[in-house]
Amino acid sequence: MHLLSIDSLSDAQVALILDEGARWFEYNRQPRRNSKRLDGLTVINAFFENSTRTLLSFEIAAKRLGAQVVVMQVERSSIKKGETLEDTARTLNAMRPDALVIRHGTSGAPGTVAALMDCPVINGGDGIGEHPTQALLDAATIRHRFGHVAGLRIAICGDLKHSRVARSNIKLLRRLGADLRLAGPPSLMPDDLPACDIDQAVDGAEVVMMLRVQRERMTEDLGDAPGEYLDRYGLTAARLAKATPHAAIMHPGPINRGVEIEGDLADDPARSLIILQVEMGVAVRMACLDLLTAERVA
Template structure:
């Protein structure tokens, strides 16, 4: 459904929204992962998100796309950026947005995920945005409710909107994704961001490299169409985009790295290591950052960093996703 500007909206943005060719119909009722999306699905979402970047930079940022609709954000894991981004996206589209606190919910009293799904379904929401610590949990919940479901991250499985916002950030800064060399560095083993980005970047024609110590690489990861390096400088040679990932200590059971200091020495991105990449290479990080562990402050805050821009693109991408799912709502 195309976004409808509110009354009194800036005339230039009205023209932009009216003249932009509508994105092809998004054929899916849910967004559960990048896997299963076609090249056209991805491009349609990115094109629509571009429009919402323009909207979000106006004084009046709201539309009526989801007016009268209810969006529930259900996060079983702590989140600052993603939850706030989805909340803002829903509100800018005119939805009634409710954030459910799992810490004070029946889940903490022993309620199963299926019972939680049944309870939420009885409230008749239009869209559920779900983050869960278990891979596959969001897919299970989507089969138990009547509304549209967005995966906001499930275990080490997928984080589709993060991959989409990363792609939008790259495309807006490089003008394309096809043919670029993207190096993803860090804790690949525990990262849903890495998995979703690998799938999306391959689908759009990028060359994907993974850089990590062998203890943080999944077995057989090469089958996903990536080139693997355990030497950071070699892996960064000629890279157009350097995407850093944090050490996910909360998912680690055992010693995967000797120490944070030792990890930074070999796999932390500092100015010296970044010099191995292309001179105009751009640096990304999904956040939260661990400065001095996977990235130096000099690089994170430097001229080549897109980290703050990624946050802005996140709101636009999530607006585009919610807009796309609105096509499948009754009378949508």
């Protein structure tokens, strides 16, 4: 079994990951965290794009489960000598890992690698494709805060066109029964989604999830002046006032303060779930690794 997309998971598996994630979340708050569930297994993290949250949380998750973790140094690998992704996958497979986590700038790359591997492959983000474990940890964070996801009005706002996080969240949160409202600049909305005004999306929302403007993936510059994006499309205190009084703020990170969100809102201890998302990421990724390697430790 691989975890390449939200569609890779059945409803029962989603429920199991969220339940187990909640259990590991409490476990991780204990003084000592030395589970041996994956004792003797080896997990490879192969990240072809930069990462802080996803890379480190997968490494911490695997180690807390007792696995050996190898972080592939892509910048020092034979990729830099011209080796293809497929040949790299064959090489890694010959080393007999028990799980591989891959992030790659090309959409579909994890699937290409999975077809050549004898172990479970987890998509840690592929181009503008998907980021399934981010959606799972976001759903777990929402459930931790509200007790449920079904029926919540959730606004996802920003650069939806280039956001693999948004693609996975749209799939998962709709499956879980959320009422989604999607908004962003017209040029940063996918062709199959109508542009929506952010003020309309935030109005009455119980969760507001902001997305980073991924300028590195754009073929044309937005041409916005300093502060213009925040004023027109970002989350400000005045805009958040349109949401429900108990509305929570989310962001997958990294944050561009003063662009998609005001810094004070990102740090608001009563409203912001951004740091909780990071903490939940370790727990949910522990649940994912445990599920995918279950046959290897049986």
